[in-house]
Amino acid sequence: MKILLTGASGLLGAAFAQAATRRGHNVIGMVGTFAGHIPGLAEKRSLDLTDETGATSAILEVFPDAIVNCAAVSEPARCEADPARAQALNVALPALLARLAHHLSARIIHLSSEQVFDGADTAPYAVKSTVNPINLYARQKVESERLVHAAAPGFAITLRIPLLTGNSLGGNRSLHERLFADWAAGRTPQVYTDEIRQPCTAANVADLMVELLERNDVRGVFHWAGAEALSRHELARRIRAHFKLNDTAAPLEPVSRAADPRAAAKRQASLALDLKPLAGTVKTPIETFDAQLDQLILPPACRAWYFSG
Ligand SMILES: NC(=O)c1ccc[n+]([C@@H]2O[C@H](COP(=O)([O-])OP(=O)(O)OC[C@H]3O[C@@H](n4cnc5c(N)ncnc54)[C@H](OP(=O)(O)O)[C@@H]3O)[C@@H](O)[C@H]2O)c1
Numbered sequence: 559m560k561i562l563l564t565g566a567s568g569l570l571g572a573a574f575a576q577a578a579t580r581r582g583h584n585v586i587g588m589v590g591t592f593a594g595h596i597p598g599l600a601e602k603r604s605l606d607l608t609d610e611t612g613a614t615s616a617i618l619e620v621f622p623d624a625i626v627n628c629a630a631v632s633e634p635a636r637c638e639a640d641p642a643r644a645q646a647l648n649v650a651l652p653a654l655l656a657r658l659a660h661h662l663s664a665r666i667i668h669l670s671s672e673q674v675f676d677g678a679d680t681a682p683y684a685v686k687s688t689v690n691p692i693n694l695y696a697r698q699k700v701e702s703e704r705l706v707h708a709a710a711p712g713f714a715i716t717l718r719i720p721l722l723t724g725n726s727l728g729g730n731r732s733l734h735e736r737l738f739a740d741w742a743a744g745r746t747p748q749v750y751t752d753e754i755r756q757p758c759t760a761a762n763v764a765d766l767m768v769e770l771l772e773r774n775d776v777r778g779v780f781h782w783a784g785a786e787a788l789s790r791h792e793l794a795r796r797i798r799a800h801f802k803l804n805d806t807a808a809p810l811e812p813v814s815r816a817a818d819p820r821a822a823a824k825r826q827a828s829l830a831l832d833l834k835p836l837a838g839t840v841k842t843p844i845e846t847f848d849a850q851l852d853q854l855i856l857p858p859a860c861r862a863w864y865f866s867g
Contacts, residue, residue, distance in 0.1 A: 677826020
């Protein structure tokens with residue numbers, strides 16, 4: 559399959575490039591500013607995807623069998639800092655890609671987030687649970703889902719995914735990479751004891767995306783995540799223990815949502831996901847957190863700090 563991948567330099571896009579290539583697919587990857595090598599890509603193109611005309615002609619020129627959209631402003635704080643750019647990438651771009659997918663009769667996978675839910679319920683959210691976005695990023699994800707499925711109802715899959723673990727190309731993007739960056743710089747990361755997340759690795763989501771693209775019977779909105787819903791504090795503690803670090807070398811500051819109600823108003827408390835109907839019907843395994851830890855590598859920029867201790 560010829561697959562056009564946006565966001566090929568991101569945490570998930572880079573994982574998808576490798577997963578799809580392992581399965582024999584031909585992946586043409588689009589990046590924004592990333593200049594390095596991306597393993598798994600047959601071809602890399604640099605393009606500002608907020609330029610609708612440029613993006614349209616580049617995609618029509620590739621004429622893909624499938625489009626995978628991993629480009630985004632993927633952090634809520636960055637969306638708040640530049641709402642117009644975030645709107646262009648998180649809403650207008652997926653809508654454009656869906657229109658092009660429909661035009662090309664190509665499958666499209668769009669990535670959404672657990673954050674479409676408000677996090678007030680402690681029970682896992684099902685696909686049909688009511689969305690209630692509480693920050694700009696989440697509102698944009700809800701809007702993007704609606705536009706993607708309106709434009710390409712016969713071709714679109716949206717995956718709502720959780721906080722991702724794994725190894726990014728720059729070594730600075732994922733959960734453990736950010737903890738290491740703080741520790742290596744002598745900072746103490748604050749970690750919520752009362753925010754629950756259900757992470758899985760980017761590589762695991764990538765395997766699922768390839769599996770879904772290879773099946774012809776899947777359309778619609780789905781949930782995917784790991785096997786365990788844990789507090790951010792517990793996640794950080796287990797990452798630290800996995801790398802055999804102690805509280806002196808790698809301190810953590812446990813914090814509670816009550817300490818900063820204004821911040822908490824835009825952060826979801828509990829985002830566990832019900833994985834039906836994918837759970838049990840796909841070959842991709844649901845990862846335990848231990849299985850995720852086994853895949854993490856020491857971020858290259860933090861090696862000197864790690865081995866000096
Ligand atoms: N990471 C998570 O924990 C998480 C959780 C839930 C959902 N998601 C969703 O999953 C998807 C992938 O997330 P991710 O974490 O892999 O994202 P990411 O690491 O932040 O990567 C974002 C990608 O978008 C590209 N991009 C940004 N602006 C661009 C522009 N103007 N033109 C072209 N490309 C541009 C970046 O390219 P350059 O770097 O080359 O500029 C990069 O490849 C997103 O939809 C995100 O919202 C992620």
